[in-house]
Amino acid sequence: MTLKTYFLPTVILITLIVLLINRHKLTPSYNKNFIAYLVVTFFVETTAHLLTVYYGNNIPLYNFQMIFEISFFYYTFYKAISKSSVKQIILYFSIAFLVFAIGNLIFYQTLYDFNSYTYTLGSIFLSFLCLYFLFEIVILSTNIINPFQNFLFWVSIGILFCYLGNLPYLSSLNVLFQNHDSMVTSLSIISKVVNTLLFVLMIIGVLCQKKK
Template structure:
C-alpha cells in the first residue's frame, strides 16, 4: 500500500516538473489523472478503508475506475489516425458504459468493486493500445518512438493490465484457489512498474512533445 502510494506521488511530482513538455498536447490532462490517482489512493485506500474501516470506500474506487477507463480510451481514440480504429475504440467506450449500467443491477457499487465492467474495460484498453502500436509501426513516428511520451504511457498501461487481468479474474471467480497475498503483491509490483514507465517517459521524451 505505502509503496504504491509513494510511486504514484513521485510520478505525479515528476509529471508536474516536466509538464511544459506536454502542456500543449492532448496529454495535458494526464497530470490531473496522476494527482487524482495518488490522492484517491491516500484518501480511500489508506485513510477511509484502512484507518476508519469505512465500507463504502469501494464507491470511490469504482468512480476512479470509471474515470480512468473513459479517460484513457478517449485519449487513445483521439490519437488514433485510422477511422476504423477510432470507431472500434468508440464502440469499446459505449460497451463499457452499457456494461456498467447492466452490472449495476447485479452489483452494489457502493460496497462492491465492479467486476465484469472492469475486466471488459481493461481488455478493451489492451486492444486499443495494440491498435495504437500498429499505427505507430506503420508511420514515421516509429523512428523516434522512444522520445514519445504516449509510447511510455502505453507501455506502462499495457504491462499493468496484461498482468492484472488474469489475477482479477481468478480473484473474483476462483477466490478459493487464489492467494490474497500474492494478488496484493502482484498489484503493488505492477503499479510500480507502470509508474516507472511513466517516469521514464517524462524524463526521456523530447523537450517539447509535438503530438
C-alpha cells in the same frame, strides 16, 4: 501504518511531480491530462487506505475509479490514434462500456462487490488499443521521430503490463474473497508491482519525450 501502505501513493506523487516539472514536454496537449489523472489517482489511493482503516471496505471507491481510469485511457487513445475507422470503434465501444459498467454497478455485481466483469471487459479492449497504437507509431507511421521519444509509447507498454498483469488476479478477486480470503493480501503484491511499473514508465516516457 507501514512503508508498504504508502509505497504506491508515494510512487504516484513522485510521478506527478516529474510530470509537472516537465509539463512543457507533454505534447500533444491531451497528454497534459495525465497530470489531472495522477492527481485523482493519488487521492483515490490515499482515500482507499483511510476507508480500509475506518470502514474496512474500499471496494466501492475502486469500482468508480476503475470506470474513470479506463475511460480516461480510452479518451487518450481516441485522441492519439490517427485512423478514423479505429477512432469510431473507440467511440462506440466507450459508450457501450460506460452503459455496461453503470448497469453492472447498479444491477448485477453492485457497489460493494468488485466489478470484475467491468474490469475484464475494459482491460481487454484497452490492451488491444495499446497494441494498435504501438503498431501505428512503430510500423505504420511515416514520422521520423523515434518511438522511444514518444510519451505514449512508454505509457502504452506500461498499461499492457499493468492491465494484463492484473487481469488474472482482479478478474477472480470476488472468488478469492469468498473462498481464499487469506490469498488476497498475498496476491495483492501483483497489483502493486504492475501499477508501480506503469508509473515508472510514465516517468521514463516524459523524460524521453521529444519536445515539439
